[in-house]
Amino acid sequence: MNLSSLQAQYSAKRTKSASFFKEADSVIAGGVNGNLRFFQPFPMTFQKAYGAWLVDLDGNHYVDYLLSYGSLLLGHGHSVVRQALEQVWEDQGTSSFGATHPLELEMSKEIKELYPGFERLRFTNSGLEATLFALRLALAFTGKTHIAKFEGHYHGSHDHVLVSVNPELNQAGSPETPQAVPESYGIPDYYLQHTIILPFNDWPACERILTSMKERIGAVILEPMQAGYIAADPRFVVNLRDLTEKLGMVLIFDEVKTGFRVSLGGAQAFYGVQPDLTALGKVVGGGFPIGVVGGKQEILDMCSPGRSPKREEVVFHSGTFNGNPVSLAAGLATIRYLKQPGKFESIVNRTNELRKGIESLAQSFEVPIRTIGAGTIFNVLAIEGDVSNYRDLSRNRKDWRLALDYLLMDNGVYSKPLNRFSMSDAHGPKEIQATLEAFEKSFAAFKATVHV
Numbered sequence: 001m002n003l004s005s006l007q008a009q010y011s012a013k014r015t016k017s018a019s020f021f022k023e024a025d026s027v028i029a030g031g032v033n034g035n036l037r038f039f040q041p042f043p044m045t046f047q048k049a050y051g052a053w054l055v056d057l058d059g060n061h062y063v064d065y066l067l068s069y070g071s072l073l074l075g076h077g078h079s080v081v082r083q084a085l086e087q088v089w090e091d092q093g094t095s096s097f098g099a100t101h102p103l104e105l106e107m108s109k110e111i112k113e114l115y116p117g118f119e120r121l122r123f124t125n126s127g128l129e130a131t132l133f134a135l136r137l138a139l140a141f142t143g144k145t146h147i148a149k150f151e152g153h154y155h156g157s158h159d160h161v162l163v164s165v166n167p168e169l170n171q172a173g174s175p176e177t178p179q180a181v182p183e184s185y186g187i188p189d190y191y192l193q194h195t196i197i198l199p200f201n202d203w204p205a206c207e208r209i210l211t212s213m214k215e216r217i218g219a220v221i222l223e224p225m226q227a228g229y230i231a232a233d234p235r236f237v238v239n240l241r242d243l244t245e246k247l248g249m250v251l252i253f254d255e256v257k258t259g260f261r262v263s264l265g266g267a268q269a270f271y272g273v274q275p276d277l278t279a280l281g282k283v284v285g286g287g288f289p290i291g292v293v294g295g296k297q298e299i300l301d302m303c304s305p306g307r308s309p310k311r312e313e314v315v316f317h318s319g320t321f322n323g324n325p326v327s328l329a330a331g332l333a334t335i336r337y338l339k340q341p342g343k344f345e346s347i348v349n350r351t352n353e354l355r356k357g358i359e360s361l362a363q364s365f366e367v368p369i370r371t372i373g374a375g376t377i378f379n380v381l382a383i384e385g386d387v388s389n390y391r392d393l394s395r396n397r398k399d400w401r402l403a404l405d406y407l408l409m410d411n412g413v414y415s416k417p418l419n420r421f422s423m424s425d426a427h428g429p430k431e432i433q434a435t436l437e438a439f440e441k442s443f444a445a446f447k448a449t450v451h452v
């Protein structure tokens with residue numbers, strides 16, 4: 001395989017994106033507003049989106065499977081979201097009160113119907129803020145000093161959890177006792193020392209680590225499906241629930257990706273297991289910035305301003321745009337639309353149809369590609385055997401997937417190289433057919449260029 005020739009082909013078709021990126025790079029650090037947005041030789045620049053489609057600066061059209069990192073479960077510019085935005089302008093006349101307003105209560109009740117464990121909740125502006133706040137609540141509630149997170153799990157870009165997300169295996173310790181590896185330059189040592197790393201889906205190892213540090217660990221945070229697509233073993237989730245309860249640790253499900261996507265009630269409904277706290281984000285904002293922390297009243301109430309006149313006895317949480325009417329109106333419209341009978345199921349059915357189509361094409365071309373996922377998210381991997389945690393992913397032929405990504409972009413399908421695929425309500429039969437045709441052409445070219 002020659003990755004550089006695939007990249008040269010990518011560049012040749014995107015000359016406007018190339019020169020735009022050069023100019024952006026002279027003003028915006030690295031040319032991107034988020035490191036995950038960069039890929040070689042330069043990320044394309046988009047000028048427009050509609051439904052399930054993206055259009056780049058050079059006029060190339062793509063079926064979009066990035067969907068703003070999974071947040072657009074209704075696709076781009078859905079009519080119910082547009083109407084809700086117009087209505088909120090009309091009714092409330094502002095994008096932000098910075099104060100309480102009725103939509104906050106309406107949205108809270110709607111979320112609580114799907115997430116019955118939310119005895120109380122708070123809105124934030126992002127998933128990052130939601131996990132940060134959930135962890136602060138948990139440490140205040142337990143009075144302990146350390147948190148535990150799983151190797152390979154992402155919880156947003158704050159210091160306490162920007163640890164062992166994609167560690168180099170030669171720095172990461174043994175599979176049963178993973179070591180904390182910084183994911184970024186500039187993480188203070190404090191966080192590496194106070195973040196304990198657990199191996200996902202390895203119950204004996206988790207039980208041993210958690211039990212041995214029970215005095216210090218106040219919170220266990222996880223993506224119940226790693227990176228949104230690698231499922232926890234159901235027994236593992238139940239064991240974790242039982243043990244954290246027994247050891248006095250707050251169990252936090254980070255459902256920023258899986259919320260509303262694995263099922264409308266998230267992975268907690270899928271597994272029938274209720275964490276103490278949950279972080280939501282992405283879909284719940286209907287395409288606008290949002291995060292939610294919900295869960296047990298006794299924990300959430302730690303942030304109630306009326307709890308104590310002493311500042312040091314109240315968990316601080318604030319944010320200028322928390323619960324702003326625009327994000328709530330868009331999110332509310334999205335949730336209500338998805339709650340209509342059969343709506344969510346039909347997106348799941350189309351996801352399964354697409355996955356089946358990709359897998360049968362892979363088989364007919366004898367290309368070692370498969371899909372892994374649940375609900376409306378999946379990933380496309382070049383891997384054989386069981387995939388149950390970060391270490392297993394080292395068997396994935398990333399170079400093959402990357403080659404496939406350039407070919408798919410060439411044929412009008414975009415997920416961003418090496419990223420998951422998220423589906424939306426806007427991905428109908430036409431988009432599925434266009435995607436499968438793109439996979440067919442890409443597999444044929446893959447076969448011809450990659451020595452499998």
Ligand SMILES: Cc1ncc(COP(=O)(O)O)c(C=O)c1O
Pocket residue numbers: 069125126127128129131154155156157223254255256257281282
């Ligand atoms: C599981 C998970 N948690 C937290 C976050 C952070 O959310 P945000 O990007 O809104 O800060 C993400 C973002 O991808 C995520 O996937």
